[in-house]
Amino acid sequence: MQKIGLLFSGQGSEVAGMGLDLYQNQPTYRAVIDQASQVTGLDLPAIMQTPELLAQTQYAQPAIVAMSVGIAQLLAENNVPITAAAGLSLGEYSALIANQTFSMAGGLPLVATRGRLMQQAIEHQAGQMVALIDPNVAQVQQICAAVQAQGEWVAIANVNSPKQIVVGGTPNGIQQFTTELNRLAPTTKCLSLKVSGAFHTQLFAETAQAFKPFIEQTSQNQGLYPVISNTTQQPFELATLTETLVQQMAHATHFSANLQFLAQQGIDVLIEVGPGKTLSKFARQTIPTVERFNIGNQKQLTSVLAALKEVH
Structure with missing residues (x-):
């Protein structure tokens, strides 16, 4: 049986109208978006349709994470077995919510706080x-x-x-x-x-420390499957999760190494979830023998589920 890994989109992949057809046609996806709106106090369906709002980090981050988690839930609903996952930058939070390290009720407000703090940093120090x-x-x-x-x-x-x-x-x-x-x-x-900020550089060091208490206050659980860290290039561990996420904000990401790690673990199918297909391109450049799919709309969801059903 093939081993399937998930890739979770980062900021920069957002586009107005993202996930609209899934919201209209998939009750499970719609429930995730509505719950995310409720726990963050944001109207995420409206944000996802508004270019001016998606251009702001404080809104783009929770919108991307909610969409990505919603698609992951659709895969779970269809009994797609996941062996491991990786996300690019913000996408790590999507992965950690999808694998239940963070709950929706805890993880989405955490992401909204992250976006807000980073927005404030951008306004203070351009990058x-x-x-x-x-x-x-x-x-x-x-x-x-x-x-x-x-x-x-x-x-x-x-x-x-x-x-x-x-x-x-x-x-x-x-x-x-x-x-x-x-x-x-x-x-x-x-x-x-x-972009309006120099993400993953020392320009965000103070913001990372300001964010630390919010991570510490958010309940953390053993995940359903490993998520590979951009920072350590190894699976996240509960004992060091907070510190690793703090470091991530002000240190370089190593997504290429994450992809190589997944391949070494025997992952032979990757599914990118969320808007865009940038991570699939990176996978093609890094581990070209691994089969790649991406899901960002209803048509892609139907196609990927059909392809996986044929294999399994």
Whole structure:
């Protein structure tokens, strides 16, 4: 029997209208979204349809997590066996709610608090991020160190796949970084990301510490299946869960390593749940022999369930 792993979308994958057909056609999904709205005090169906609200971290984060957990619940309802999971950044919270480490009643308000605190940090300290395609990682680290030596902050924030990393920092730091990168490695493709904060860098260190008490106050349980941490590159453990999630906010994510870990555990089917299919692309670049699916709408849900039924 094939071993199935779940991949949970991170922030940046949100799009207006996401999950609407699932909300209209799937009672289980609708119940998850409605419960998430109730426990967070947010009108998530309305937020999911409003580009101006989804553009704000404080609303995008609970919306993405609620959608992802709702899809995971549909898979559970259809008796799809899950062996392990990983999420990119915010997606770790979706995974930890889906595997019942956090309950919906505890986990969704925690995510809403995280989004609110990060929104406040963004308003206090602007940041930028750039994605680099096929970079020389050692060279990138050297450029980051040189920029830091000049008094600006810039660092590798995401190691997504063998072909893509993301660098984040202050606006001036990113400007200096890209100027130097263009000089030293003009063939390296550098794409500016549509984000307003330098997530997973030391610019969020104070916010991470402010968030810590909220994690500590949220009930934590042994999960149904392992979730692989972006930070430690190993399965989350209850004893260190709080500290690992605190570190995650201000340290680089290593999603590529998470994918390799899943493959080493024998996972041969990956299902990305949530808006978009970015993680499936990273999986193709990192572990190309693993079969990949993604579910973000009713048509994809029907197709994936049919494909899995044929296999099993």
